[in-house]
Amino acid sequence: MNYPTKGTQDPCLDIRNLSFTYQSWKKEKNSPVLAGLDLRLEHKSKTLLLAPFDRGKSTLARIISGLCPKYLPGALEGSVHICGKDLANTEPWELLLDCGYVSQNPQEQFVALSVEDEIAFPLEALGLTRVEIARRVDSALVNWGLDDLRTSSQQELSGGERKRVLLAVQQAIHPHFWVLDESFDDLDRSWREYLTTLIREGEGTTLVLASRYLEQFEDLFDQFALLDEGKIRFGEKAEILHSFSILCGDELPNPLNDQKILIQDEHTLVCSSLLTVRIRISTLEAKPFKLSVPSFTITSGDLVTLVGPNGSGKSTFSRLLCGLDEPKEGTFTLDGEEMNQRELNRSVGYLFQNPDLQIFLPTVREELSWSLKRRKDLNDRQVDAMVCECATLFGLDLEETPSTMSYPLRKALQAAVYYLLDRPFYILDELDNALTYSVALSIIALLRRNGAGILLITHDRKFARLVSETTYAIEAGILERA
Amino acid sequence: MTTNTFVAGDGFLYRMDPRAKIMAMLLVCVFLFLGITLEGLYATVVLLILVGSVNTGIQHTGRTFKSILPMLIFMVLFMPFNVRGGESLISIGSFTLITREGALQAARLGGRFIGITYACTLLFATTPMTDVMLGLRWYRLPYKASLVVTLAFTYIPFIADSFIQITESHRLREGGDLEKKRSVFKRLKDLLPTLTSALVVALRSIPYLAMSLEQRGFGRKEKRTSYHSLDSYRHTFTDFLISFTIPIVLWLIFKA
Numbered sequence: 001m002n003y004p005t006k007g008t009q010d011p012c013l014d015i016r017n018l019s020f021t022y023q024s025w026k027k028e029k030n031s032p033v034l035a036g037l038d039l040r041l042e043h044k045s046k047t048l049l050l051a052p053f054d055r056g057k058s059t060l061a062r063i064i065s066g067l068c069p070k071y072l073p074g075a076l077e078g079s080v081h082i083c084g085k086d087l088a089n090t091e092p093w094e095l096l097l098d099c100g101y102v103s104q105n106p107q108e109q110f111v112a113l114s115v116e117d118e119i120a121f122p123l124e125a126l127g128l129t130r131v132e133i134a135r136r137v138d139s140a141l142v143n144w145g146l147d148d149l150r151t152s153s154q155q156e157l158s159g160g161e162r163k164r165v166l167l168a169v170q171q172a173i174h175p176h177f178w179v180l181d182e183s184f185d186d187l188d189r190s191w192r193e194y195l196t197t198l199i200r201e202g203e204g205t206t207l208v209l210a211s212r213y214l215e216q217f218e219d220l221f222d223q224f225a226l227l228d229e230g231k232i233r234f235g236e237k238a239e240i241l242h243s244f245s246i247l248c249g250d251e252l253p254n255p256l257n258d259q260k261i262l263i264q265d266e267h268t269l270v271c272s273s274l275l276t277v278r279i280r281i282s283t284l285e286a287k288p289f290k291l292s293v294p295s296f297t298i299t300s301g302d303l304v305t306l307v308g309p310n311g312s313g314k315s316t317f318s319r320l321l322c323g324l325d326e327p328k329e330g331t332f333t334l335d336g337e338e339m340n341q342r343e344l345n346r347s348v349g350y351l352f353q354n355p356d357l358q359i360f361l362p363t364v365r366e367e368l369s370w371s372l373k374r375r376k377d378l379n380d381r382q383v384d385a386m387v388c389e390c391a392t393l394f395g396l397d398l399e400e401t402p403s404t405m406s407y408p409l410r411k412a413l414q415a416a417v418y419y420l421l422d423r424p425f426y427i428l429d430e431l432d433n434a435l436t437y438s439v440a441l442s443i444i445a446l447l448r449r450n451g452a453g454i455l456l457i458t459h460d461r462k463f464a465r466l467v468s469e470t471t472y473a474i475e476a477g478i479l480e481r482a
Numbered sequence: 483m484t485t486n487t488f489v490a491g492d493g494f495l496y497r498m499d500p501r502a503k504i505m506a507m508l509l510v511c512v513f514l515f516l517g518i519t520l521e522g523l524y525a526t527v528v529l530l531i532l533v534g535s536v537n538t539g540i541q542h543t544g545r546t547f548k549s550i551l552p553m554l555i556f557m558v559l560f561m562p563f564n565v566r567g568g569e570s571l572i573s574i575g576s577f578t579l580i581t582r583e584g585a586l587q588a589a590r591l592g593g594r595f596i597g598i599t600y601a602c603t604l605l606f607a608t609t610p611m612t613d614v615m616l617g618l619r620w621y622r623l624p625y626k627a628s629l630v631v632t633l634a635f636t637y638i639p640f641i642a643d644s645f646i647q648i649t650e651s652h653r654l655r656e657g658g659d660l661e662k663k664r665s666v667f668k669r670l671k672d673l674l675p676t677l678t679s680a681l682v683v684a685l686r687s688i689p690y691l692a693m694s695l696e697q698r699g700f701g702r703k704e705k706r707t708s709y710h711s712l713d714s715y716r717h718t719f720t721d722f723l724i725s726f727t728i729p730i731v732l733w734l735i736f737k738a
Contacts, residue, residue, distance in 0.1 A: 071693040092696040101697065108690040111698055113486040113611045113636060120709035125699025133709045151610075153486035155643065169698075284490045324650050345653050358651045360679035370675075371655045403686055421655060 010084035012177050012205040013041040018078035033059045035230030046206045050244045051227035052436050053408030057209040061181045065101035066092040100175035104182040104407055106162035110154045115146055115165050119172045140168035151283045159353045160186045160310025177205045185433040188309045188459050192216045211434055249438035255445035263300050263451030267335055267424045271296040274330030291316050293479040302453040305464040308474030314457045318427045322350035349423035353430045355414035365398040390416050408434045415443045425453045432463045487606040493537030495608040500617035502721035503605050509729040510601045514594045522736020523593040530600040538607045546603050561588035612710045645680040
């Protein structure tokens, strides 16, 4: 594919005086997410746009992709041009070859029923021949290690595998301009490195939106920018990283260091000789997925991390540990007594990778009070007091509608819901995705302050080091202490 | 935002041409509404269940039945009360509760409901949705209409999936001590917020689905091509013959 060269014609992206305010569903008007934003990206430029959560990163990405305000209503002012096309007069499908957007939440972008069909769908829309579609599909599947999952449906994929599918879709379409919203999250180290190589060697224009500076970003970008207070500011790398670090609170002390925790009753949860087997219903060819856990122990107050490649079984183990699934073999004991699934449900809080699978109610208040109202030992006044205190701790507005909150705020809400449950153990499945280290560490500290044992699943080694030195790893279907 | 209905397998239905399977499904559904005996209706239902068990496995067949069971119970329980005329079967004093005609109508309705469910399940569980779509397009259904049909059949399981996820989430969020066995009334009461949440999740996902479809090029002016084809199905004529023959034979045997 021939890409336009730098400075020869219209810029790849030209945003002028862009302001955007989401439509309010309440009496009060929302404050603008973007206010007088200007952004110009030349062809072939590679830009890292950093912003702490809830500053409008995803909104900007959706505006650039032509999806907002069409599907997420709000008042938009200013102009956006991509490769010379005015987005005010352009439909999203007309941007297929100009702009490829990978969303922060992979689940919201799936349209087809299998991995290969997901990749083929836009190629069919482009009217390519069957031979060309097959060539591109095969190539994208091989490049992103998805060949074995070709016929799998998205329900059978892990979070990281879903992200890889969406990146494979973009690779197959080959648009001029890639907008990657937290695309490095969910990916394990090897796939982050592959994406880094792809961006470095790619001839197109890339805009990466991130809320963390990862080691993979080193020497990858030629421009650095910061999004704050609705505006974008470019600068030298060191200066932008410094400002970003201040905004994220990275210079604040790690709340987990020397944290004083109140352990009222010390508990020990032990898993012995676990084995689980899962069959993929969408294909006869794939081998059944197996996970074996010879021994795993966690005690009150512990901070343990679990690492492993995408699809290795981290979430599968989490579902077993909290009693959502039953293992084929093996036992769970709490303080020496064997536990059934229902007892595990009440002892281990599991924060899913995707917060949207755990929050459903119309307001933050209702979401936080749902479990408390079912407790007979609490009256309404006590429930209200606990809910208010919790909302303050997690920085949540009680009357806010969860579905219109930003992704990281939804993650904070998910954590707040579990904080109120006061479980002896918590599993945090990639909590750090889309959160700054400071916010993620604060959430862990809050969940741990009453002595809960925490199992953190993460792909970010730097973050893992900040949390704990005790690490379990999954390799070749076996979970063992690293 | 869509859930795959296909269950991998290698039974004879998997090798059958999707165009013939669509035809067979439609004819079986029509047959269930023709004037046939009740015995014939249930014999056909049993046949469909057997074919399903052979092809997709007993477990899948059982799951399908479980998924329609609440609605089936609802229909069978309330239908007899709607038919007032005819021979009284159960009465309280002079008030007739259930008539023979009401019971027969409920049995017929239940049989048709199970039959249609299994006929559709057999098509969608043994045929990849892309092939169903190609089959529909072969019948000259426009691409957009085929997409709507296939999306509808994958969106319903998505709502069911959301329901399961929400139930799991609620299970993990139960507060207080472990309760002993909950009463049926309490269970029904607990079901309401889960059902509401599942519907909200489903409704909320609609704009995202539309957004993703447009972003993937749905709506472009180019003539859409297809990655898949139906060329691999080799016995189209035989398959069509079977699709026509079986419903006709069933009708000849079981007509009232």
